[in-house]
Every structure is written in structure tokens, then in C-alpha cells.
Amino acid sequence: MQWQFWIIQTLNSVAFGGLLFLLSSGFSLIFGLMRIPNLAHGAFFMLGAYFGYSLLARGGNFWLVALVAGLGVGLLGIALERFVLRQISGNEQGQVLVTLGVSFIIADICLLAWTGDPMPLPAPQALRRPLIIAGYAFPTYRLVVLVIALVAAVGLYFLMERTRIGAMIRAGVDDMEMARGVGIPVSRLFTLVFLLGSTLAGIGGVLGGPILNAYPGLDADMLPLALIVVILGGAGSLLGAFVGSFAVGFLYNFGIALAPDLAYFVLFLPMVLVLVFLPQGLFGRVQL
Amino acid sequence: MRSHRLKILMVIVALAAVAIVVPNTGSFVILLVTRALAFSILVMSLDILLGYTGLASLGQAAYLGVGAYATAILATKYHFGLGWDFWLVLLIGILLGAALAAFFGLLAIRASGVYFLMITLALGQCVWGLAYRWNSLTGGDNGINLRERPKFGGIDLANELTFFFLVFAVFCASLALMYTLVRSPFGRSLAGIRERELRMQILGYNTWLHKYIAFIIAGAFGGLSGVLWAHTAGIVSPENVVLTTSVDALLMAVLGGAGTLVGGVIGTFIVFGLREFLSTLVPWWQYVLGVVYVATILYLPTGLMGIPERLRQKRAKPDNPDGAKKLASLHHAEKTT
Numbered sequence: 226m227q228w229q230f231w232i233i234q235t236l237n238s239v240a241f242g243g244l245l246f247l248l249s250s251g252f253s254l255i256f257g258l259m260r261i262p263n264l265a266h267g268a269f270f271m272l273g274a275y276f277g278y279s280l281l282a283r284g285g286n287f288w289l290v291a292l293v294a295g296l297g298v299g300l301l302g303i304a305l306e307r308f309v310l311r312q313i314s315g316n317e318q319g320q321v322l323v324t325l326g327v328s329f330i331i332a333d334i335c336l337l338a339w340t341g342d343p344m345p346l347p348a349p350q351a352l353r354r355p356l357i358i359a360g361y362a363f364p365t366y367r368l369v370v371l372v373i374a375l376v377a378a379v380g381l382y383f384l385m386e387r388t389r390i391g392a393m394i395r396a397g398v399d400d401m402e403m404a405r406g407v408g409i410p411v412s413r414l415f416t417l418v419f420l421l422g423s424t425l426a427g428i429g430g431v432l433g434g435p436i437l438n439a440y441p442g443l444d445a446d447m448l449p450l451a452l453i454v455v456i457l458g459g460a461g462s463l464l465g466a467f468v469g470s471f472a473v474g475f476l477y478n479f480g481i482a483l484a485p486d487l488a489y490f491v492l493f494l495p496m497v498l499v500l501v502f503l504p505q506g507l508f509g510r511v512q513l
Numbered sequence: 514m515r516s517h518r519l520k521i522l523m524v525i526v527a528l529a530a531v532a533i534v535v536p537n538t539g540s541f542v543i544l545l546v547t548r549a550l551a552f553s554i555l556v557m558s559l560d561i562l563l564g565y566t567g568l569a570s571l572g573q574a575a576y577l578g579v580g581a582y583a584t585a586i587l588a589t590k591y592h593f594g595l596g597w598d599f600w601l602v603l604l605i606g607i608l609l610g611a612a613l614a615a616f617f618g619l620l621a622i623r624a625s626g627v628y629f630l631m632i633t634l635a636l637g638q639c640v641w642g643l644a645y646r647w648n649s650l651t652g653g654d655n656g657i658n659l660r661e662r663p664k665f666g667g668i669d670l671a672n673e674l675t676f677f678f679l680v681f682a683v684f685c686a687s688l689a690l691m692y693t694l695v696r697s698p699f700g701r702s703l704a705g706i707r708e709r710e711l712r713m714q715i716l717g718y719n720t721w722l723h724k725y726i727a728f729i730i731a732g733a734f735g736g737l738s739g740v741l742w743a744h745t746a747g748i749v750s751p752e753n754v755v756l757t758t759s760v761d762a763l764l765m766a767v768l769g770g771a772g773t774l775v776g777g778v779i780g781t782f783i784v785f786g787l788r789e790f791l792s793t794l795v796p797w798w799q800y801v802l803g804v805v806y807v808a809t810i811l812y813l814p815t816g817l818m819g820i821p822e823r824l825r826q827k828r829a830k831p832d833n834p835d836g837a838k839k840l841a842s843l844h845h846a847e848k849t850t
Binding site for chain 1: 569571619620623624626627628630631632634635636638639641642643645646647648649755756757760763764767802803804806807810811814
């Protein structure tokens with residue numbers, strides 16, 4: 226029984242870490258490139274979950290729904306970048322506040338459209354039954370979420386390290402002026418990164434739905450976790466987002482299981498340590 | 514100098530008007546004004562950071578939270594602070610706010626710009642997490658109800674009007690103190706840091722220490738507003754510490770005009786008023802506020818207090834507003850690099 230507890234909690238932690246990676250990889254890339262934390266990212270995640278709920282209720286295929294909902298959120302991300310953030314480019318503080326204002330508007334619209342009750346998203350039929358290995362039961366769906374997150378991580382790695390676009394993004398993260406100077410279309414990269422980041426957040430929202438449900442406040446619950454991931458891992462670093470996500474996944478999950486009173490507080494300590502000793506984060510690329 | 518005296522005079526007249534008019538209105542307005550006054554101390558404390566030091570903190574509600582929770586816990590669990598010792602609680606709230614800020618400041622001050630904003634947000638949410646989950650101390654999601662207000666000498670603060678005057682007095686004292694602070698040499702050097710930190714460092718100022726002290730002072734006033742808030746609202750809950758409250762405070766400061774203190778108060782009154790007014794009119798009042806926030810930042814970055822200045826500038830050079838905008842953004846880019 227004791228073993229079962231640890232195994233299940235570990236699995237929950239890595240699955241949650243995978244979700245956090247989908248959320249915070251895009252967050253970190255946007256931060257790295259545009260130098261602003263997109264505080265609407267938690268709202269994008271929640272919106273993805275709600276979109277997923279409505280599409281699934283109409284009988285959509287789960288994976289297709291995840292993709293469509295993700296892209297829907299992605300388009301919204303483009304709109305935010307093109308029509309709102311661009312208007313006040315150069316004013317970083319204003320941009321951050323605007324993303325926060327937008328997240329409030331999204332949260333209110335969600336409350337209006339989907340009421341205040343938690344909406345459960347059903348996991349795909351085939352994955353609902355637990356997987357039984359050597360007499361232990363494993364929640365299949367969470368394993369699949371983990372695998373998807375890992376695939377996304379590998380895909381992002383190749384995109385960033387092996388393609389021309391990735392090289393341009395990295396150049397923009399490291400030295401924006403220079404990147405502009407050598408003719409990289411930085412402004413188009415902004416849009417692209419925003420599309421990528423918000424799509425990932427939206428997909429994360431749908432995938433997280435069966436685990437977390439869609440409820441008002443999901444955005445405010447997820448956003449600080451993404452922030453902590455980025456503070457731990459360092460802004461603009463994919464590896465940092467990866468390591469940070471799983472670290473936070475473990476701490477948060479075991480925090481809830483073992484000391485529910487202090488679950489949030491458990492995250493606080495590593496964050497403080499990193500801030501004190503490694504203010505750039507573990508793998509930070511962006512100079513503070 | 515004369516225009517400066519004139520401004521002070523205008524503020525005093527406005528305050529006197531509030532003190533005369535409000536008591537003659539109904540209890541609804543008295544309560545609303547009391548709430549707004551208590552909250553605007555927090556907004557002004559944030560303005561010291563945002564407007565005068567150039568540090569946008571997104572965790573200011575944490576200081577209101579410690580003050581308010583301390584008041585509520587002392588009153589309900591220990592029956593402390595409901596007599597003369599209320600003044601002691603006021604002091605405790607100030608000290609706790611300052612202490613929390615002294616701790617958080619060590620972590621946050623080394624960062625600047627949006628990174629500072631992010632760290633303060635995360636720290637603030639940790640406080641929220643504690644308030645939300647630590648059931649035995651904070652009552653969790655339900656919060657803590659304060660059943661009575663302090664009573665001392667012949668003064669019973671349960672009376673709405675008496676309580677209004679107390680909050681009003683504390684508010685006026687806070688405004689005067691903070692105004693003195695920002696006009697002092699210390700306040701001037703804060704503004705210098707906001708404009709060009711590197712130059713201040715070269716001139717020999719310990720800019721870190723200046724920012725740290727400003728952060729602690731802001732926290733102290735935040736704790737003070739928390740004590741008042743607890744007795745004003747009669748309930749303390751995680752709602753008071755959540756990110757939304759911090760953002761509300763920030764946007765009230767921006768709406769009124771950062772770096773003016775009084776602007777933050779005006780912003781607070783507008784938002785509180787709008788909230789009460791709209792919620793009676795339409796069920797979707799929140800969206801209006803969200804849009805007000807976004808529109809303020811997009812179209813009114815200097816806030817309401819900045820309007821006269823903008824009008825004057827527009828009259829001075831009516832041609833080519835785009836050029837002026839470009840110049841401003843260039844100036845900004847230079848500042849940030």
C-alpha cells in the first residue's frame with residue numbers, strides 16, 4: 226500500500242510536470258524573446274480547457290479537440306500580440322499590465338460563458354482504464370500526458386536547435402539588436418513565438434482538463450506555477466522550463482499529498498534559494 | 514513654487530469637502546468612502562514604489578494581508594485590539610508589513626523591470642497560498658469574521674461615522690507622511706533612481722539601499738491599510754491577498770496617475786465607485802473594469818492626473834503627434850538600456 230502511494234504520487238507529479246511544461250515552455254520563450262512575461266498565459270490555459278470542454282460535449286475526438294482548441298487559443302495569442310502589445314512596444318511595464326488586464330477579461334468572459342461550476346473534461350474512452358503492471362495499477366491517461374509532454378519537449382528542442390527559425394529565435398533571445406541588425410525579421414518572430422506559446426498553453430489546458438477540470442480560478446492557480454518554473458529554470462531557456470516544470474510538479478504534488486496546509490509554501494523555498502544564489506535561474510539566458 | 518502651494522491647497526480643500534459632505538450622506542456612501550480611504554493607503558504605498566522609485570510591484574496585497582490577518586487573528590483568538598490596545602494593533606500591523614517587506618525586498622530588489630514584477634507576483638501568491646491553505650490559522654477560504662470593532666474611552670468605532678473619521682484621520686496622516694517623504698532628499702534620490710539608476714550609482718548613491726528602504730516603507734503603509742481594512746470590511750479572507758487585489762491596487766495607481774500620490778487616491782475612488790455603481794446596473798460589470806484597465810494603459814499611460822499636462826503639450830505643438838510618440842519611445846528605449 227505504501228509503495229502504491231509513492232508510485233501514484235510520483236506518476237501524478239511527472240504528469241503534472243508535463244502539463245506545466247506545455248504551459249511554461251511557451252511562457253519562457255515569449256519571455257526570453259520579448260522580455261515580457263505574458264501574464265495572460267494562465268488564462269490561455271484555462272480558455273483551452275473550456276474550449277475543450279465545449280468541443281468534447283459536442284462529441285469531438287479528444288486529440289482533434291486538443292489541437293483545434295489549442296489553435297483557437299493560439300489565434301487569440303496572435304491577436305493579443307498584434308493588436309494590443311504592438312501598440313505599446315517599448316513600454317514593457319505597460320505591456321505586462323495589459324496582458325494581465327486581458328487575462329481578467331478572459332476570466333470574466335469564461336465565467337459568463339461557462340458559469341462558475343467546475344466542468345469536468347472526460348478522458349478518451351480507451352485511456353480511462355488503469356494500466357496494470359506487476360500487480361500495480363497505473364493511471365493510463367496520466368502516463369499518456371507525460372509521453373505527449375516529452376514528445377513536445379523533443380519537438381521544441383529540434384525546432385529551437387536544429388532549424389533556421391529556432392536559430393533566429395535564439396539569436397533574438399541572446400541579442401535582439403544584433404539579430405535585427407543582421408536582418409532577422411524579429412517582429413515576425415514575436416508573432417510566431419506568441420502563436421507557438423499560446424497554442425501550447427491551449428493544448429495543455431485541454432490535456433489538463435481530465436486531471437484538473439476547467440473551473441474559474443484555474444488561470445490564477447496555474448500562472449504562479451509557470452512563473453515559479455521560469456524563475457527556477459531561467460527565462461528563455463527550454464531546458465530550464467523542462468527541469469523547472471518537473472521540479473515544480475514534484476514539489477507541488479507531494480506538497481499537496483503530504484502537507485496540504487503548506488502546498489504552496491513548499492514551492493516558496495526553492496524559489497527563494499534560486500533567487501538568492503542563482504538570480505538568473507538554473508539555465509537562464511536572459512540578463513536581468 | 515506657487516503652483517505647488519496651490520496644489521496643496523486644492524488637496525486640503527478637497528479633503529475638507531470630503532470631511533464635511535460625507536457625514537451628511539447616507540450610511541451607504543459613508544461605508545463606501547471609508548472602504549476607499551482604507552484601500553487608498555495601500556494604493557499610495559504602491560505609488561511610492563511605482564511612481565517614485567520605478568518599481569512596479571505586483572504583490573502589494575500581501576502587506577495589506579498581513580496587517581488584516583494579524584488584526585483579525587488577534588481580535589478573534591486573543592480578544593486583543595478591541596479597546597485602547599487597538600492603537601497597539603495599528604503599530605503591529607505597520608511593523609509586520611515592514612518586516613515582510615524587509616524579507617521580500619531582499620529577494621526582489623536585486624531584480625529590475627519586469628523581472629521585479631514577476632518575483633513580487635510569485636512572492637505575493639505564496640502569501641495567498643498560505644492564507645488559502647493554512648486553515649487552522651487563517652480560516653482557509655472562508656476567512657475570518659470580525660464580530661466587533663474596537664471601543665475605547667467614549668469612542669465606539671461600531672458607529673459608522675466615528676469609524677469613518679478614524680479612517681479619514683489615519684488616511685490624512687498617511688498622505689501627509691508620504692508626501693513629506695517623496696519631497697524629502699530621500700524621495701528626490703528615489704526619483705533619480707527611477708530616471709537613471711546608473712547615474713545615481715556613479716554619483717555615489719547606494720541605489721540598492723534606497724530601493725530597499727522605499728520597499729520597506731511601502732510595506733509598512735500596506736500593513737497599516739490592512740489593519741483599517743480588516744475593521745472596515747469586517748471579514749478577512751484570501752480574497753484580500755490574491756493577485757487580483759494587487760493588480761487592482763496597481764491599476765488604481767496607474768489610472769489616477771503614477772507618481773502623484775493623490776492620483777492613486779482618485780483612481781481608488783473611481784474604481785470603488787464604478788464597481789458599486791455598475792454592479793447595481795448590469796451583471797457584467799467586471800468586463801467594463803477589465804476594459805477600463807486595458808484602455809488606461811493603452812491610451813492614458815500618464816493617468817488622469819497627466820491629462821492637463823498632455824493637453825498643454827498638445828496645444829504647444831499640435832503638429833505631427835506621431836513624431837512626438839516616436840521620440841518618447843526612443844527616449845524610453847535609451848532609458849531601459
